[in-house]
Amino acid sequence: MNHDTPLSPRPLSHLIEVQRRVLSADQLRAHGISAARAAAQCRPGGPWQQLLPGVYVLHSGPATSEERLHAALLYADRPTAGRAASVPAQGHAPDEPPAAVVTGLAALALHRFSCAPPLLALDRIDVLVTRTRRLRSTGWVRLVRAHAMPGAEMIAGLPVAPVPRALADAVAVLDDAETVRRLLTEAVRQGHTEPAAIVAELTRARLLSRAHVVDAVDALLAEGRSIAEDRLYAMVREFGLPAPLWNVDLRLPGGPHLGGLDAYWPEQGVALELDTRAPRQGQEEQAAAWSRCSAKREALERLGITVVHLTPKKLRDCPDQQATVVRTALMAAAEREPAAYVVVLPR
Incomplete structure (x- = not known):
């Protein structure tokens, strides 16, 4: 002093x-x-x-x-x-x-x-x-x-x-669209947080009515999806899980489309989906999206297919635990009736 x-x-x-x-x-x-x-x-x-x-x-x-x-x-x-x-x-x-x-x-x-x-x-x-x-x-x-x-x-x-x-x-x-996009993208790319948490906060602040923010959120969700997929590939590789079929669509032979999946193990009848949804819709739209997701899961499980849901946050924070979840589902296949035959197509 x-x-x-x-x-x-x-x-x-x-x-x-x-x-x-x-x-x-x-x-x-x-x-x-x-x-x-x-x-x-x-x-x-x-x-x-x-x-x-x-x-x-x-x-x-x-x-x-x-x-x-x-x-x-x-x-x-x-x-x-x-x-x-x-x-x-x-x-x-x-x-x-x-x-x-x-x-x-x-x-x-x-x-x-x-x-x-x-x-x-x-x-x-x-x-x-x-x-x-x-x-x-x-x-x-x-x-x-x-x-x-x-x-x-x-x-x-x-x-x-x-x-x-x-x-x-x-x-x-901030009015500069490029600055907003870079800030949101860096938040996810550098592992500070997940897209869903950012979108939830932007929604609470009523910022999704601004066109440049919506554009930045679209880029953010695409970035978040890509990062989550990379983490999923790394988890399967690093924890020695059997290689699945990546990014596929399932449908019944000659029947309806059952839905897209991020990974599918046909011999074990285990499907994996990344939950990368972000809460930026209204309550009615969110309810409809959740209803579609539940209907898809129920349809697959009626066919004897086990569905595993993983979130990007869990893949980031505890990949070992998520690998254990998937491995347990694969091992349990030996004790179940074989899943129904489904057609697997690239997504």
């Missing part, structure tokens, strides 16, 4: 380094610094500066990205009329969820998205707060209000919105 007067009577040793540089007015008061003295320290040429209303950085040079993030969270969690500060020191009690969470492009940068701008390049930092907060956006901090706060992830000691929510808040203020 660039001043010689210690911030006693309360020592600063209990604070981490960045918290010794960025403090709120309430925290300064707790350390014996009055509002008048803080204002004097921030005069032109003084050793401090006021970054945001009620938030100070205790040096005169440009604020670092880390300092700006801490300042934004301090501002968003400041007390307002009828609300006391949750914790006198920066942060929150271990048993309390954070009252303010970094979201939007700043959160994506913290999640290490390569196509998100670096933190220092951002003109604005988005902070998620509950919708009941009366505080307003100010300067380079935009408050985003949530009906329900998501579970925050701690990154570099900061509470950060999970990727699907951070993406939705970023997309809400």
Whole structure:
């Protein structure tokens, strides 16, 4: 710090380094610094500066990205009329969820998205707060209000919105179609999350009425499907499962079409389907899609064909368990009546 007067009577040793540089007015008061003295320290040429209303950085040079993030969270969690500060020191009690969470492009940068701008390049930092907060956006901090706060992830000691929510808040203020497409695609390609979680968050945010977002979602779903198929191929290969027939259609001899499958083991009568559906339809459309899926499964099982459903998330997180599920279904074929003869065609 660039001043010689210690911030006693309360020592600063209990604070981490960045918290010794960025403090709120309430925290300064707790350390014996009055509002008048803080204002004097921030005069032109003084050793401090006021970054945001009620938030100070205790040096005169440009604020670092880390300092700006801490300042934004301090501002968003400041007390307002009828609300006391949750914790006198920066942060929150271990048993309390954070009252303010970094979201939007700043959160994506913290999640290490390569196509998100670096933190220092951002003109604005988005902070998620509950919708009941009366505080307003100010300067380079935009408050985003949530009906329900998501579970925050701690990154570099900061509470950060999970990727699907951070993406939705970023997309809400982005008009560039290419940027939106790259952000959504990277989220899936780099394994941050699954398409269904992103689409669900975009739907909740009512962003699927925008043409450029719909186009980006179409690219996202295609990317997610391709990645899930690659994981499925890798699972069969790495865990020594018998090679199936890939991407086939089944139909009864001279009869109706039974449906498409991602993998089929004809000798064992085991079918595998990847559930890559994303909830972007209305409730009626979702119900109709689920009904078609159930009808297809029931038709195959009446013919003695065992149907295994796998999700992209499970393939990503626990491929060994999913391989065990498939292997168990294949081994159980020896104890069942043979499945009915069906015609197998390439899809």
